[in-house]
Amino acid sequence: MQKILVTGGAGFIGSNFVHYVLDNTDHHVTVLDKLTYAGNLASLAGLPAERFSFVQGDICDGSLTDRLTAAADVVVHYAAESHNDNSLHDPRPFLDTNIIGTYTLIEAARKHNKRFHHISTDEVYGDLELEDPERFTESTPYNPSSPYSSTKAGSDLLVRAWVRSFGLQATISNCSNNYGPYQHVEKFIPRQITNVIDGIRPKLYGAGENVRDWIHANDHSAAVLTILDKGVTGETYLIGADGEKNNKDVVEQILTHMGLPGDAYDHVTDRPGHDLRYAIDSSKLRSELGWVPKFANFDAGIEDTIAWYRKHEEWWRPQKAATEARYQVQGQ
Numbered sequence: 001m002q003k004i005l006v007t008g009g010a011g012f013i014g015s016n017f018v019h020y021v022l023d024n025t026d027h028h029v030t031v032l033d034k035l036t037y038a039g040n041l042a043s044l045a046g047l048p049a050e051r052f053s054f055v056q057g058d059i060c061d062g063s064l065t066d067r068l069t070a071a072a073d074v075v076v077h078y079a080a081e082s083h084n085d086n087s088l089h090d091p092r093p094f095l096d097t098n099i100i101g102t103y104t105l106i107e108a109a110r111k112h113n114k115r116f117h118h119i120s121t122d123e124v125y126g127d128l129e130l131e132d133p134e135r136f137t138e139s140t141p142y143n144p145s146s147p148y149s150s151t152k153a154g155s156d157l158l159v160r161a162w163v164r165s166f167g168l169q170a171t172i173s174n175c176s177n178n179y180g181p182y183q184h185v186e187k188f189i190p191r192q193i194t195n196v197i198d199g200i201r202p203k204l205y206g207a208g209e210n211v212r213d214w215i216h217a218n219d220h221s222a223a224v225l226t227i228l229d230k231g232v233t234g235e236t237y238l239i240g241a242d243g244e245k246n247n248k249d250v251v252e253q254i255l256t257h258m259g260l261p262g263d264a265y266d267h268v269t270d271r272p273g274h275d276l277r278y279a280i281d282s283s284k285l286r287s288e289l290g291w292v293p294k295f296a297n298f299d300a301g302i303e304d305t306i307a308w309y310r311k312h313e314e315w316w317r318p319q320k321a322a323t324e325a326r327y328q329v330q331g332q
Helices: 012-024 062-070 084-089 092-112 147-166 188-197 217-230 247-257 283-289 298-311 313-329
Strands: 003-007 028-033 052-056 074-077 115-121 170-175 177-179 203-205 211-216 236-239 244-246 266-268
Touching: 003 012, 012 028, 012 177, 012 217, 028 062, 062 092, 074 092, 074 217, 084 092, 084 147, 092 115, 092 147, 115 147, 115 217, 147 170, 170 217, 177 217, 177 298, 188 203, 188 247, 188 298, 188 313, 203 247, 211 217, 211 247, 211 298, 217 236, 217 283, 236 283, 244 247, 247 298, 298 313
Parallel strands: 003 028, 003 074, 028 052, 074 115, 115 170, 170 236, 177 211, 203 266
Antiparallel strands: 211 244
């Protein structure tokens, strides 16, 4: 059994990882989460007390991260400010959490000689043209286009520098767009699903031609656990499930799965700097570490996700009204 410290473990992707680890290993998990609006203790309800503990706190708190890191065997760093729209309205929290927070954690991991895994995003690579046959690889140059993606790029580079300069025992993974249980209703897929449940027509930025490479959160969790078990220190692994879909197709699939006409949605003004296309080449992870996604079929994954939101209205309902009010102010 290992003791794993998971930062941001009350957030969407982090909480899915916590559930996955507790369901599939005998490890003990401690979650450190600031509980901003994106963190939700309800996402961690019912976990076994003998193998799980929760600490509310900020990853920028050096004494706290030092104490928790010293008590762990492995640090898995999910904590981040991650909403692109929010980064355009107020970039400062993204600098504090994504840059200073990551620095604070890797200093603690270096001091105590702990294994460190850094969770990042494919958005650090910028975007691809819609008709470009290429996909992102581990050698793709960084080209971030928003305050969010630029701060994530900066955090990746900090981890790489600490590996080279100080011998930090770290790996990095850059993942494509996640969907699945426990995702805040401000995000694209759960917003559309919960709007349909509430009888509200989904909203689509611009023409909806922007392409994202979708992966179910359970598959992301399995990949991270694989990297912890088999990954090579200093290496970066891209995580993707070959799930390229444009936003228009995603909305239409959601509507169809929920028994409505595929065109029952409205277009809204596109957001500034909206990246055109992301696409992940995860062949390194698959060939070197043997990972394969369970939800290789997006249709099956989106059906599973819709079923979860239908069944767990008590989880997302408290977020919904305030989220829609904020979007309404922004004309979205």
